[in-house]
Amino acid sequence: MIPISYFLVLSILLFILGVAAFFIKRDLITMFMAVEVMLSAANLAFIALAKAANSIDGQIIVFFIITVAAAEATVGLAIILLVFRHKKSIKSEDIKLMKG
Amino acid sequence: MGIFIFFILAILCVGSVLGMIISKNQAHNALFLILAFASLGGLFGLLDAPFIAVVQIIIYAGAIMVLFLFVIMMVNVREGIPPEKKKWTLYLSLGLAVVLVIELIFAFKGAFSLTGGAMEKSGPTDLGRVLFTEYLYPFEITSVLIIAALVGAIVLIKRRKEEE
Numbered sequence: 186m187i188p189i190s191y192f193l194v195l196s197i198l199l200f201i202l203g204v205a206a207f208f209i210k211r212d213l214i215t216m217f218m219a220v221e222v223m224l225s226a227a228n229l230a231f232i233a234l235a236k237a238a239n240s241i242d243g244q245i246i247v248f249f250i251i252t253v254a255a256a257e258a259t260v261g262l263a264i265i266l267l268v269f270r271h272k273k274s275i276k277s278e279d280i281k282l283m284k285g
Numbered sequence: 286m287g288i289f290i291f292f293i294l295a296i297l298c299v300g301s302v303l304g305m306i307i308s309k310n311q312a313h314n315a316l317f318l319i320l321a322f323a324s325l326g327g328l329f330g331l332l333d334a335p336f337i338a339v340v341q342i343i344i345y346a347g348a349i350m351v352l353f354l355f356v357i358m359m360v361n362v363r364e365g366i367p368p369e370k371k372k373w374t375l376y377l378s379l380g381l382a383v384v385l386v387i388e389l390i391f392a393f394k395g396a397f398s399l400t401g402g403a404m405e406k407s408g409p410t411d412l413g414r415v416l417f418t419e420y421l422y423p424f425e426i427t428s429v430l431i432i433a434a435l436v437g438a439i440v441l442i443k444r445r446k447e448e449e
Contacts, residue, residue: 187291187331190397195295195328197389201382202302208378209306214357215314221349222302222318225325228341230393232332237399241411244334245420248412251344252427256434258349262356263438269360 192233199226213265213275217258224254291331297324311357315350322346333404336412 203222210216228247235243269275301320308314322345329338416424 186400187288189399189401191291191295192328192332193393193396195298197386197393198299199302200389201386202299202306204385205378205382206302206306208382209375212311214311214353214360215305218305218314218318218353221345222305222321225322225341225345228337229325229328232329232334232337233401234396234399235334236332236401236404237396239402239404241404241407241415244337244407244412245416247334247337248340248416249423249427251340252431255344255349256430258352259434259438260441262352263441266356266359266442275360 189233189237193230196226196230196233199223199229211277213268213277213280214262216277217261217265221254221258224250287331291328294324294327294331297321298328311360312354315353315357318353319346319350322350332401333407335407336409 200223203219203226206219206222207216210219228250231243231247231250235241235247265275268280272279298321301317301324305314305317305321308317323342326338326341326346329341
């Protein structure tokens with residue numbers, strides 16, 4: 186039987202790696218992928234705690250998180266494409282103005 | 286046996302996220318992320334969540350990452366973007382990450398001692414029953430959210446008349 190704490194430590198590690206990737210990388214698409222990594226780390230914590238509590242509610246929450254992540258990905262990628270169309274670049278430091 | 290599979294999947298997952306940080310090519314980043322999500326699906330399977338494991342692989346590693354790959358194909362930046370030149374942003378972000386680790390460990394401290402037995406009801410049937418009775422309103426609201434995201438993406442990306 187694998188202890189729940191192993192999964193929680195892995196979840197913390199993944200979340201931190203996602204945060205670090207978000208700050209280190211400079212292209213918008215990879216920064217967006219880092220956000221997905223953070224969401225998945227949260228999913229892992231939810232499922233581990235659902236098993237600890239012997240309840241299925243945690244899995245339902247993960248179901249909703251996956252749906253929200255899909256919606257977020259479509260809108261976010263559409264915005265990235267718009268930015269690329271205007272600026273011809275997807276570097277994060279090229280986007281400094283709110284209106285441009 | 287279970288712990289062996291856990292360590293293989295955990296190393297695969299963390300390693301591919303590290304590869305995503307190190308690699309400069311966006312398409313490689315997306316492929317690394319697919320590997321990370323697939324191994325996370327395996328971990329969900331280890332935690333008695335077979336349906337979520339399959340959904341993770343089909344939706345995350347399949348659909349969402351294909352969307353990313355399509356956008357990478359349309360954006361098509363040939364040379365990779367080098368990492369940040371300014372050193373202080375890197376040090377600042379690493380310092381903040383360490384603070385966040387300590388904070389998260391304190392937040393999870395009470396949960397580390399938990400032990401999980403085998404889950405009694407975790408099959409797709411039980412999941413569906415709870416989803417369509419107790420969580421019916423959130424489920425319906427989620428469908429509205431998806432419609433809004435779909436329409437929003439189409440409206441955002443559509444070329445207007447004067448731009449052509």
